[in-house]
Amino acid sequence: MEIRLNRKEFLDELSPMQGIVERKTTIPVLSHLLLTAREDKLHLAATDLDVSLTSWCDAEVKREGGIAVQAKKLVEIIRSLTGEEVLLTQEESRELTIRAGRSRFKIHGLSPDDFPTLPAVDDGGNVPIPFADFRRMIGKILFAVSAEESRFQLNGALLKLKAGAVEMVATDGHRLALVESRLEGGTGDDAVLVPRKALQELTRLEGEGKLEYRRGEHHLSFRLGRRELICRILEGTFPDYERVIAKDNDKKLLFERKTLSEAVQRVALLTGDRARAVRLQFAPEQMVISAANPDLGEATEEVGCDYDGPEFKVGINPDYLSHFLSAVDTERIRLELKDENTQCVAYPFEGQDIRYLCVIMPMRI
Amino acid sequence: MARIHLLPDYLASQIAAGEVVERPASVVKELVENALDAGGREIEIQLEHGGKSRIQVADDGSGMGRDDALLAFDRHATSKILTFDDLERVATLGFRGEALASIASVARVEMTTAEQPGDGHRVSIEGGRVRGVEPYARPRGTTFDVRSLFFNVPARRKFLKSPQTELRRCLEVVQGYALARPDVRFLVLHEGRNLLDVLPAGATGPRERIGQIFGTELAGRLVAIPEVSEAGRGGERISGFLGDPETARGRRQLVFVNRRLLRDRAVLAAFYRAVREEWRSEDFPALFLFLDIPPEDVDVNVHPQKAEVRFRDPGLIDRVYDAFRRGLERARGEEPAPLRPPVSEPYVPFAWQGLGQMTQPEAWRRGATTDLPVQVTGASTSSWSPPERLAAASYAPVERPMVPLSGRHGEARPFRLLGQYKGTLILLEGPDGLYLIDQHVAHERILYERLRRSLLAETTPVQHLLTPLFLEVAPDEHLRLLELAPALDHCGFGLAPLSGNTLGVTAVPAVLGSAEAEALLRTLAHEDHEGAAAEDLRRRILEALAASLACKAAVKMHHPLAPQEMESLVAELFTAEQPYACPHGRPVVLQMSDADLERRFGRR
Numbered sequence: 001m002e003i004r005l006n007r008k009e010f011l012d013e014l015s016p017m018q019g020i021v022e023r024k025t026t027i028p029v030l031s032h033l034l035l036t037a038r039e040d041k042l043h044l045a046a047t048d049l050d051v052s053l054t055s056w057c058d059a060e061v062k063r064e065g066g067i068a069v070q071a072k073k074l075v076e077i078i079r080s081l082t083g084e085e086v087l088l089t090q091e092e093s094r095e096l097t098i099r100a101g102r103s104r105f106k107i108h109g110l111s112p113d114d115f116p117t118l119p120a121v122d123d124g125g126n127v128p129i130p131f132a133d134f135r136r137m138i139g140k141i142l143f144a145v146s147a148e149e150s151r152f153q154l155n156g157a158l159l160k161l162k163a164g165a166v167e168m169v170a171t172d173g174h175r176l177a178l179v180e181s182r183l184e185g186g187t188g189d190d191a192v193l194v195p196r197k198a199l200q201e202l203t204r205l206e207g208e209g210k211l212e213y214r215r216g217e218h219h220l221s222f223r224l225g226r227r228e229l230i231c232r233i234l235e236g237t238f239p240d241y242e243r244v245i246a247k248d249n250d251k252k253l254l255f256e257r258k259t260l261s262e263a264v265q266r267v268a269l270l271t272g273d274r275a276r277a278v279r280l281q282f283a284p285e286q287m288v289i290s291a292a293n294p295d296l297g298e299a300t301e302e303v304g305c306d307y308d309g310p311e312f313k314v315g316i317n318p319d320y321l322s323h324f325l326s327a328v329d330t331e332r333i334r335l336e337l338k339d340e341n342t343q344c345v346a347y348p349f350e351g352q353d354i355r356y357l358c359v360i361m362p363m364r365i
Numbered sequence: 366m367a368r369i370h371l372l373p374d375y376l377a378s379q380i381a382a383g384e385v386v387e388r389p390a391s392v393v394k395e396l397v398e399n400a401l402d403a404g405g406r407e408i409e410i411q412l413e414h415g416g417k418s419r420i421q422v423a424d425d426g427s428g429m430g431r432d433d434a435l436l437a438f439d440r441h442a443t444s445k446i447l448t449f450d451d452l453e454r455v456a457t458l459g460f461r462g463e464a465l466a467s468i469a470s471v472a473r474v475e476m477t478t479a480e481q482p483g484d485g486h487r488v489s490i491e492g493g494r495v496r497g498v499e500p501y502a503r504p505r506g507t508t509f510d511v512r513s514l515f516f517n518v519p520a521r522r523k524f525l526k527s528p529q530t531e532l533r534r535c536l537e538v539v540q541g542y543a544l545a546r547p548d549v550r551f552l553v554l555h556e557g558r559n560l561l562d563v564l565p566a567g568a569t570g571p572r573e574r575i576g577q578i579f580g581t582e583l584a585g586r587l588v589a590i591p592e593v594s595e596a597g598r599g600g601e602r603i604s605g606f607l608g609d610p611e612t613a614r615g616r617r618q619l620v621f622v623n624r625r626l627l628r629d630r631a632v633l634a635a636f637y638r639a640v641r642e643e644w645r646s647e648d649f650p651a652l653f654l655f656l657d658i659p660p661e662d663v664d665v666n667v668h669p670q671k672a673e674v675r676f677r678d679p680g681l682i683d684r685v686y687d688a689f690r691r692g693l694e695r696a697r698g699e700e701p702a703p704l705r706p707p708v709s710e711p712y713v714p715f716a717w718q719g720l721g722q723m724t725q726p727e728a729w730r731r732g733a734t735t736d737l738p739v740q741v742t743g744a745s746t747s748s749w750s751p752p753e754r755l756a757a758a759s760y761a762p763v764e765r766p767m768v769p770l771s772g773r774h775g776e777a778r779p780f781r782l783l784g785q786y787k788g789t790l791i792l793l794e795g796p797d798g799l800y801l802i803d804q805h806v807a808h809e810r811i812l813y814e815r816l817r818r819s820l821l822a823e824t825t826p827v828q829h830l831l832t833p834l835f836l837e838v839a840p841d842e843h844l845r846l847l848e849l850a851p852a853l854d855h856c857g858f859g860l861a862p863l864s865g866n867t868l869g870v871t872a873v874p875a876v877l878g879s880a881e882a883e884a885l886l887r888t889l890a891h892e893d894h895e896g897a898a899a900e901d902l903r904r905r906i907l908e909a910l911a912a913s914l915a916c917k918a919a920v921k922m923h924h925p926l927a928p929q930e931m932e933s934l935v936a937e938l939f940t941a942e943q944p945y946a947c948p949h950g951r952p953v954v955l956q957m958s959d960a961d962l963e964r965r966f967g968r969r
Contacts, residue, residue: 148878148879148880149880150878150879150880150883151834151879171831171832173830173831173832173834173879174828174830174831175831176831239831239832244831244832274820274875274876274914275825275826275874275875275876276875277826277875294819294822295819315826317828317875341829343831359831361828361829361830361831362829363826363827363828363829363875364826364827364829364857364872365824365826365827
């Protein structure tokens, strides 16, 4: 290949590729990016076999060609260079020369044939979703996606398209987060499990406008402008989540989000690192958060709240509460409980979504 | 008066019975074996009170005529061997002719049998004496009805466990035969409740049967062991299934020799060795091994309950090992081959691998050498010199007073720290010799004791689960876990029986991940610990947890320590409750006594 392209534009397309590339892979080519010069574009691709990202940038192509180069070094080099333009030339098949200003790098690469063939999602019907909304929704449920590999069907979130709305649900078996937003022109009834990494990388895609979503047989495609993220569909049965959202919790409390969030984090400092648990004691107009640890000591904090029911207490993992409190975007939040053994449900108070909630199973302390 | 006299016949029978009949499960075992030997295709086992009050085993096999039916209960009456040579090649499950006589001497037995439909007999026996024989119309086959086991041996009766425990053992026995004979239908009823009902498995045979008993999830994770059958070895056949790495969470390893479930240490040792070599792992997957070998090559007559055998051909274990290796290779290699290139470094089973590699020593780099008891001359104080040079460097020992490290009981121990060997061993000069301490194991021991204390003192928080964790188990494991349910609840596990042999886990101790919780429950499900008191169980669970946490947190090998760190480690070790072994049993300290050293240097 022999091409000339804008350095800034090139760097903008390289950056989102970094998250896809596996750092600790046993397959060398997966730490590489595939660069292909064709017609008047330089095409870029990165994959970890489960999630792939492709993009392109404009280039003045004198000679077409392709090579796979080590992603991390390429990004570092392009970022460190000065000048507006970069020249990429390939004299030998496995070597790429990068020139800009007075600098010249010659880096070793791998044959494009070694790079895995990326799955294609056939052009079926596509559903446009405003990207800003979609990214905001992911942020509200990502924390509840399980990191434990033993229940693989929980290593992703359920994406459900409804008439006029889109819903996302994630659970790790201890807690569950659900968000539902309006989607203009949304139709149909489709539910699919999107793996965790794809969700993470989707939030890193920069851009305005609409995300085009397409579903293939085994893969999903999300296209935002010139970037396309393709991921394998997570196979498995997602739990019947509507059943675990308690509807008859009669104890309702209203909190200032910031006050509660800070108090929980402070008291959580004195929970052990093996099993994190704080006690919440509720009384009219007040809640006491406390933690005790035989190795460390004790912590207590009183938090004002809007509540006029009977006194009771419940144990809970403070991290689960904190995750919700950081993700929610309203000034006040509502907790609904019933007793010390059943689901605690947290809601935003007057939020913009159709529905946003987080169900947290309590702990027995 | 003569002090030696002959035992009355019934007493001799009862003593002999003790070898064969220990508990209801042994009766079930003998009767099921008889039923299979008689060619039964459908075997129904009915139990009451865990088999203590009643065991009924019915088959549709060949049945017996009147004379055989009577003789069957005499000691050493058997249809299975005629001569000593026959004993050399026992192909049937039972053969000694002891079983029925033994059972009949300690229970009330009624047998109905018919060779031809309608033309049968009923024989009743009590305490070894025939009470009556009469014609009896029944379909072809035999039914044994054993009631009031040990009614005449109160001492034995007293040693029986709770009905649940005895029932679980009976189920274990039946499951074993059900796995060995997928072509036969087995049905187990306890007081009318259906505990196990497996229909003859179809074309997929053994795998289908495993699925019927242990659940389809496990059956789906099995890989066939490449079958080895050699005509040259008289029809020896090695076959079976191995689980993928996911099944390493507390699953069982079962070995069948000529369709008999055995606990064979040599075969299991070969399996563990194969897993270590092939997977480089200590996580052993599920195993179902079927060894079919010529009867004359195996001695089954070494154990009264036939639970152990002896192989005549020592090469057999090697062939089994090879089959394991090939099976394990398949079980792991699920991904397409190029995705997982083979690891090239040689496997060293013992922990001393790569003793030569060292990481940069913090203290030395910090230039703290002035306080060191041992100075490395030639090594710059500001930069780290590679191990090769360290090895060549000459030591200039700095005289340092004996450190009076005080022990747990307050006595001062005059030990002097000499230094560290390859970032791995701490060397101490003691009053009577040289001491080598494995720093990782020592630290592990200290951490373990500390963690164990705090875990046992704490109330362990319990995390309720939003959606239950489903645990598919075998019928006996199901019983065992329900038996343990109250004790498990005390430890933080919430269990609820769901459909069939699936259990729902509704709560787990918050210190465990769901995978760890599942592994622990599976292990407990097939362990046979008597008297599972809640507190004991909790202690065991927490100790296992402490041991695993301690191992992860302990200072690793090849990690240089500053002298102060070593001194405090040694001081803490001396105050440990059990300073000489790590929680997994590895030694912490090695001593080379002065006498030993002198002998080796030829001074003695």
